[in-house]
Amino acid sequence: MVVNDGSNLIRYHMNKRQFILHCLRLNKNSYLLAIILIFIVNWLQVEIPHYIQLAIDLIDDSSQVGHDKLTTYVSIVVVMSALMIVVRIFSRIYALNPGRITEASLKNDLLKKLNYLPNSFHEKFASGRLISILNNDLSGVRLLFGTGFMQLANVIFALSLTPLWMWNISPELTLYSAIPISVGFVIFRYGFKRMKKLHAEQLIRLQELSVQLMNFLSGIDLIKSQQMSPWVQSEAEKCNQQLLECKLKITRIQTFIMPVLEFANNLMKILILGLGGVMLLSHQLTIGEITAFLSYSVLLALPLTQLGRIATIYQRGMVSIDSVQKVLNSDIPAQDLQTLSDEQIDAFKGNTLSVKNLSFRYHQDQPLVLDDISFDIPAGKKVGVLGSIGSGKTTLVNCLNHHLDVAKGSIFLGEKDITTISRNDFRRYIKTVTQSPYLFSATIEENICFGSENITKSQVEEVLNLSQLAGDVSRFEKGDQTLVGEKGIMLSGGQKQRLSIARALLKPSDLIIMDDVLSAVDYETERKILQGVFSRLKNQAALVVSHRVSALEYMDEIIVLSEGRLIAKGSHHFLLKNSPYYYETWQLQQNEAEDKTC
Ligand code: ADP
Numbered sequence: 001m002v003v004n005d006g007s008n009l010i011r012y013h014m015n016k017r018q019f020i021l022h023c024l025r026l027n028k029n030s031y032l033l034a035i036i037l038i039f040i041v042n043w044l045q046v047e048i049p050h051y052i053q054l055a056i057d058l059i060d061d062s063s064q065v066g067h068d069k070l071t072t073y074v075s076i077v078v079v080m081s082a083l084m085i086v087v088r089i090f091s092r093i094y095a096l097n098p099g100r101i102t103e104a105s106l107k108n109d110l111l112k113k114l115n116y117l118p119n120s121f122h123e124k125f126a127s128g129r130l131i132s133i134l135n136n137d138l139s140g141v142r143l144l145f146g147t148g149f150m151q152l153a154n155v156i157f158a159l160s161l162t163p164l165w166m167w168n169i170s171p172e173l174t175l176y177s178a179i180p181i182s183v184g185f186v187i188f189r190y191g192f193k194r195m196k197k198l199h200a201e202q203l204i205r206l207q208e209l210s211v212q213l214m215n216f217l218s219g220i221d222l223i224k225s226q227q228m229s230p231w232v233q234s235e236a237e238k239c240n241q242q243l244l245e246c247k248l249k250i251t252r253i254q255t256f257i258m259p260v261l262e263f264a265n266n267l268m269k270i271l272i273l274g275l276g277g278v279m280l281l282s283h284q285l286t287i288g289e290i291t292a293f294l295s296y297s298v299l300l301a302l303p304l305t306q307l308g309r310i311a312t313i314y315q316r317g318m319v320s321i322d323s324v325q326k327v328l329n330s331d332i333p334a335q336d337l338q339t340l341s342d343e344q345i346d347a348f349k350g351n352t353l354s355v356k357n358l359s360f361r362y363h364q365d366q367p368l369v370l371d372d373i374s375f376d377i378p379a380g381k382k383v384g385v386l387g388s389i390g391s392g393k394t395t396l397v398n399c400l401n402h403h404l405d406v407a408k409g410s411i412f413l414g415e416k417d418i419t420t421i422s423r424n425d426f427r428r429y430i431k432t433v434t435q436s437p438y439l440f441s442a443t444i445e446e447n448i449c450f451g452s453e454n455i456t457k458s459q460v461e462e463v464l465n466l467s468q469l470a471g472d473v474s475r476f477e478k479g480d481q482t483l484v485g486e487k488g489i490m491l492s493g494g495q496k497q498r499l500s501i502a503r504a505l506l507k508p509s510d511l512i513i514m515d516d517v518l519s520a521v522d523y524e525t526e527r528k529i530l531q532g533v534f535s536r537l538k539n540q541a542a543l544v545v546s547h548r549v550s551a552l553e554y555m556d557e558i559i560v561l562s563e564g565r566l567i568a569k570g571s572h573h574f575l576l577k578n579s580p581y582y583y584e585t586w587q588l589q590q591n592e593a594e595d596k597t598c
Pocket residue numbers: 362363369387388389390391392393394395396
């Protein structure tokens with residue numbers, strides 16, 4: 001077996017530190033360049049006041065040498081300022097792009113992972129929650145690895161270089177300036193701790209709201225027809241209100257921290273002016289040095305006020321990483337990460353799918369839904385499954401196509417246990433048409449061709465004819481170019497079913513399962529569709545599931561399910577004679593059909 005080329009994130013569990021390192025490594029060259037450029041920007045920022053200081057101290061000097069020096073310093077300031085603009089632009093490009101690249105790469109990894117994750121994962125993770133992770137949490141990760149990185153690097157350089165330059169002018173004044181800044185930091189730390197919990201809560205609330213909206217939108221028809229709108233509105237408002245309260249708490253802390261940090265900066269300026277004035281009078285400092293010192297205090301103001309935003313980005317980003325990792329670290333069954341070669345898949349042809357003593361229950365504490373089922377679907381044969389509603393037909397289908405996790409040793413393809421084949425490979429052999437078909441918001445033709453390449457118009461027409469949909473389509477103004485709307489809302493239940501049959505017939509696999517797909521068509525159409533399907537599937541096997549005997553009469557073999565047990569199997573004529581349940585169901589449905597035609 002060949003190992004699939006999925007990325008590390010799909011296959012391996014990573015702890016948070018490894019995950020962050022992985023994301024940083026993705027853009028290591030950009031980050032390296034960004035760090036160098038941000039350092040240069042900050043170095044220019046502290047150098048410029050130094051030359052301004054030298055220039056100011058020369059203002060009183062009327063000598064030619066003094067004038068020449070002044071001109072040089074002013075020119076240096078102009079060149080440095082222009083250079084700073086250019087370097088800053090590039091530093092932003094190299095620091096911000098990695099955030100977007102990381103977001104796009106993680107989105108791909110998440111989508112790939114979702115493709116591999118088994119059904120049991122989706123039972124635990126609602127679609128709304130996944131959508132929220134793909135949007136809100138990935139935005140949080142983007143900000144962390146883009147804006148967050150850039151601002152952090154800026155703050156580190158600004159807070160380390162600026163005090164050094166200040167120290168060079170006056171260590172004493174620098175120490176005094178540190179007092180209000182330290183007080184500002186203490187208050188900032190307190191707010192930082194409180195915000196951490198709130199950011200985690202905010203993302204959970206966003207996920208809850210997304211789950212709720214998905215549920216409401218999926219059931220919008222029911223909500224309207226059952227007049228449930230007031231209840232839905234109040235439920236959505238409750239969720240929205242909780243989110244709003246959480247956001248308001250965060251804003252309150254932010255609006256408290258920002259002025260405190262600004263106040264600390266202003267206090268520093270007052271100290272510089274007061275103490276610096278005294279030092280000026282005692283000739284310990286020049287007017288140029290005080291001007292430079294004030295410029296440095298302005299330079300410190302920006303990173304200080306940025307601290308609040310960095311804290312927000314950091315905390316949101318960390319919580320987002322947790323959510324993203326919950327999906328990326330979910331287990332994929334080992335066999336699903338293997339890929340068979342085309343030759344190995346071709347070798348499946350001609351094999352029998354055998355069910356051997358299959359039992360299944362959804363949860364440990366629930367009764368068996370399938371109890372000791374055994375039967376075969378030989379290559380090319382047509383097998384029917386009859387059973388009343390709730391007898392376990394769909395569960396059997398979902399075991400056969402490995403949608404559900406079945407026990408080892410219960411279903412075999414030839415000699416091979418299906419639990420040892422990846423689901424992706426297995427589905428190249430088996431295709432399922434479900435009773436509630438999913439249609440994409442696209443045209444009829446696109447819905448048929450989706451996922452298949454190089455399909456001609458005549459192939460589409462052929463499957464439309466076979467599935468008895470061609471007549472309906474010709475009556476639509478735009479024919480097969482008609483848009484079916486979201487989830488096929490423009491089509492009737494029977495049309496949706498026939499469209500999904502047409503899709504399956506376009507490139508039939510070796511075994512096609514049709515799970516009660518003819519329930520929404522009349523008996524005559526059902527007969528014609530089955531004729532069309534069987535003429536197309538001469539060499540392929542088919543498993544047709546139905547609660548209507550009429551749909552199964554022409555099958556090679558029919559198995560009868562009742563309360564999860566296989567109570568009879570054989571041909572239609574055999575069962576009429578030997579299975580009282582089958583006979584009674586057939587007679588009942590014959591009478592129903594006659595009543596309808598009268
Ligand atoms: P059929 O297709 O014959 O109508 P199903 O296979 O859908 O029957 O259902 C058989 C039994 O399994 C029913 O009692 C149903 O309630 C139960 N069942 C189906 N799906 C689930 C599930 N996801 N979790 C728990 N029980 C389920």
